[in-house]
Amino acid sequence: MRGAVICLVAIIQREALRFVSQRGRFLAALVRPLVWLIVFAAGFRAALGLSIMPPYQTYITYEVYIVPGLCAMVLLFSGMQSSLSLVYDREMGSMRLLLTSPLPRWWLLFSKLIASTLISIVQVYAFLAIAALTGITFPAIGYVLVFPALLLGGLMLGALGLLLSSTISQLENFAGVMNFVIFPMFFLSTALYPLWKMAEASTILRDICAVNPFSHAVELVRFALYGELNAVALLWVLGAFAVFLAGSLWGYDPARGMIRRKA
Amino acid sequence: MTAGLRVQTLTHRYGKKLALDGVSFSVERGAFCALLGPNGAGKSTLFALMTRLFVPESGSISIDGISLHDNPRAALGKIGVVFQQPTLDLDLSVRRNLVYFAALHGLSGRDAGQRIDSALGRLGMAERAGEKVRALNGGHRRRMEIARALIHAPSVLLLDEPTVGLDAATRQAITGHVHDLAETSGLTVLWATHLVDEIRASDRLVIMHKGCVLADGTSAQIAGAAPLADRFLQMTAAGEVA
Numbered sequence: 001m002r003g004a005v006i007c008l009v010a011i012i013q014r015e016a017l018r019f020v021s022q023r024g025r026f027l028a029a030l031v032r033p034l035v036w037l038i039v040f041a042a043g044f045r046a047a048l049g050l051s052i053m054p055p056y057q058t059y060i061t062y063e064v065y066i067v068p069g070l071c072a073m074v075l076l077f078s079g080m081q082s083s084l085s086l087v088y089d090r091e092m093g094s095m096r097l098l099l100t101s102p103l104p105r106w107w108l109l110f111s112k113l114i115a116s117t118l119i120s121i122v123q124v125y126a127f128l129a130i131a132a133l134t135g136i137t138f139p140a141i142g143y144v145l146v147f148p149a150l151l152l153g154g155l156m157l158g159a160l161g162l163l164l165s166s167t168i169s170q171l172e173n174f175a176g177v178m179n180f181v182i183f184p185m186f187f188l189s190t191a192l193y194p195l196w197k198m199a200e201a202s203t204i205l206r207d208i209c210a211v212n213p214f215s216h217a218v219e220l221v222r223f224a225l226y227g228e229l230n231a232v233a234l235l236w237v238l239g240a241f242a243v244f245l246a247g248s249l250w251g252y253d254p255a256r257g258m259i260r261r262k263a
Numbered sequence: 264m265t266a267g268l269r270v271q272t273l274t275h276r277y278g279k280k281l282a283l284d285g286v287s288f289s290v291e292r293g294a295f296c297a298l299l300g301p302n303g304a305g306k307s308t309l310f311a312l313m314t315r316l317f318v319p320e321s322g323s324i325s326i327d328g329i330s331l332h333d334n335p336r337a338a339l340g341k342i343g344v345v346f347q348q349p350t351l352d353l354d355l356s357v358r359r360n361l362v363y364f365a366a367l368h369g370l371s372g373r374d375a376g377q378r379i380d381s382a383l384g385r386l387g388m389a390e391r392a393g394e395k396v397r398a399l400n401g402g403h404r405r406r407m408e409i410a411r412a413l414i415h416a417p418s419v420l421l422l423d424e425p426t427v428g429l430d431a432a433t434r435q436a437i438t439g440h441v442h443d444l445a446e447t448s449g450l451t452v453l454w455a456t457h458l459v460d461e462i463r464a465s466d467r468l469v470i471m472h473k474g475c476v477l478a479d480g481t482s483a484q485i486a487g488a489a490p491l492a493d494r495f496l497q498m499t500a501a502g503e504v505a
Contacts, residue, residue: 003369010366021354097350100314101367102340254317
């Protein structure tokens with residue numbers, strides 16, 4: 001047990017040190033949602049009126065609406081970035097080093113997930129701080145309660161990244177992940193528009209958004225930022241996390257997974 | 264006597280392609296065994312199986328008497344590995360890299376610190392502990408990886424073509440270091456290579472080709488009257504079984 005904790009702490013430290021040494025990565029993670037917030041949201045402000053809907057108690061501006069979605073966007077990109085680094089690590093061999101540890105493989109992979117999620121949460125809080133400077137604030141308790149929501153959402157998206165990394169054979173294929181995973185997941189979610197708004201355009205789109213686990217991560221974060229729990233979103237996120245984690249453990253299983261195809 | 268490393272009738276395929284075909288050999292405790300084979304012989308596949316990156320289709324591997332299949336965690340704890348590709352964080356210091364590795368084996372604090380100092384000292388790398396890995400040359404990086412593989416006091420050291428990309432003098436120095444380790448510390452060493460000049464006449468030698476063991480004995484026995492390089496080329500060209 002002590003060895004497992006030592007290992008977890010070391011993996012978190014390593015990720016943190018790597019993150020600190022890659023300032024460009026931090027800036028990119030911040031600039032992306034800020035561009036959406038400042039440019040995109042400002043442009044759409046007039047075009048998109050939003051009615052009162054939970055957890056909001058009153059009419060809100062579009063900028064306020066998309067902040068939780070942009071928080072989840074940071075988690076999504078971070079999860080995929082982590083997936084990219086896992087493919088890189090595997091090609092470069094350091095993933096092999098990790099997997100030769102005598103600790104259980106599921107624990108090693110889970111530790112990687114925890115570490116990358118914590119790094120992405122730091123980025124989300126930095127984004128929320130800048131959003132606060134632009135006048136978009138949330139109740140004080142929301143900043144505390146959003147932490148577990150971000151942790152769960154980050155773990156779920158990180159597990160998806162882990163699952164993808166076990167199926168991607170080469171670094172070059174990662175562009176496909178961008179096109180087929182990140183963009184559809186983000187745009188077909190409640191990050192940018194609420195479900196009722198989607199339904200106005202198409203009920204099929206609305207249904208896709210409703211079953212997209214990323215939508216539920218967004219809603220979990222949105223409600224948490226107002227000190228509320230969205231139980232349905234929580235169950236969806238937990239369920240998706242379990243499925244993605246099981247898939248990634250299968251993918252990295254030395255006896256069964258995809259990894260055996262690639263010596 | 265229990266072998267340091269025992270591989271029995273190991274078979275593995277990638278899809279329909281047979282990568283290892285009933286490979287068997289064992290290495291005595293404390294012996295230096297060279298695994299010699301041309302590219303594509305199956306050496307890297309064998310290493311991937313011995314480090315449990317994946318499991319074999321059939322056959323077994325035991326490390327210091329412990330079955331890798333039945334007790335993988337205990338067996339992995341007995342192995343030190345130096346991979347063909349460097350597996351270092353270039354932007355972290357030598358010590359930080361080693362601390363990370365020690366933690367992967369559940370070691371921390373003073374215990375880990377002493378082991379790291381001892382391993383670096385053995386490889387003549389003590390003064391470089393604070394340097395960033397990026398600042399080290401290829402030879403020092405390799406030494407550091409060997410030092411790292413020794414931190415948890417393994418019984419068996421596996422090195423997969425560890426001298427790839429190094430100049431002749433560095434190759435000779437590293438080969439010498441690892442031979443000394445086997446002689447002085449009782450470590451069982453499996454050294455995969457395709458370069459015959461890294462093998463001494465007294466070394467145990469296993470020659471692999473196309474997924475099979477072609478020869479198994481001491482280097483001097485296998486070479487006979489001819490230079491080992493000639494004998495190796497002759498055997499792999501003919502695919503003969505000694």
